[in-house]
Amino acid sequence: RGMTRWGEFDDLHHISGETLKSTEEKPNLETSYSCYETRALKSKSEQEHDCATLPRAVSNAAAAHKRTKLPMIARMEVETRRFSINGHFYNYETSVFTPAFGSETKIRINSQMRTREVIEQLLGKFKIENSPHEFALYIIHVSGEKKQLRSGDVPLLHRLLQGPSEKIAKFFLMDRDVEEISSDVAQYIQFHLPFLESILHRINKEEEQEIQQTIARYLKEKSMICQHLHSRTVKKTETTV
DSSP, X not given: OOOOOGGGOSOTTOOOHHHHHHHHTSOOHHHHTGGGOOGGGSOHHHHHHHHHHSOOOOOHHHHHHHHTHHHHHHHHHHHHTOEEETTEEEBTTTTBOOOXXXXXXXXXXXXXXXXXXXXXXXXXHTTOOSOGGGEEEEEEETTSOEEEOOTTOOHHHHHHHHOSOTTTEEEEEEETTXXXXXXXXXXXXXXXXXXXXXXXHHHXXXXXXXXXXXXXXXXXXXXXXXXXXXXXXXXXXXXXX
16 A cells, blocks of 8 residues: 655545545556666665576676786786885886885895995895996995995995994995095085185185296295306307307
């Protein structure tokens, strides 16, 4: 039996049976739109009832799962071909990996390994395919001094000479064309800019004084040599006459 909307009547005490009958005989709107029904909108009981008479169809969820199955397999294959190093990923398709600046790592070396071998081991650990000739090992002290290790040096020996503390000196893998910083220059790095400008002004002044003194000394020696040559030429002309 259908439901009657009581809000449509003004007086609930004077509802005749014909009125209720007329409301019950109204066409059902849900059955008139049966052609637009889908299986996903049916209730569970209706779906179970249909399964007894109709061939079972694949649900929308199962179809979506099948659609995403192939991309998931491809994604898993890509992930198995990637290395994770210090939180960064290396992809074989691009063969490009750039470690973050200051990334730290540890390798096992011995006293027989030269600088070239240590660089090759570092590049292999970070999966960098560049040539080892493009890089060099540098010792950077806390003072700012930067020294490049030569190809024949033993990095383990330099590490022992610097001591085990990384607060004093660290080893960095950098480009070969990075300029070295001597200990004499490194002592001025920590100073402020105005103080460095005053030092530079004093050095320029001393340089100019040295240049003037050098020029004056050579001019004096030049004049003495010219006088000596002139005196010898005068004596020679007097004897010939």
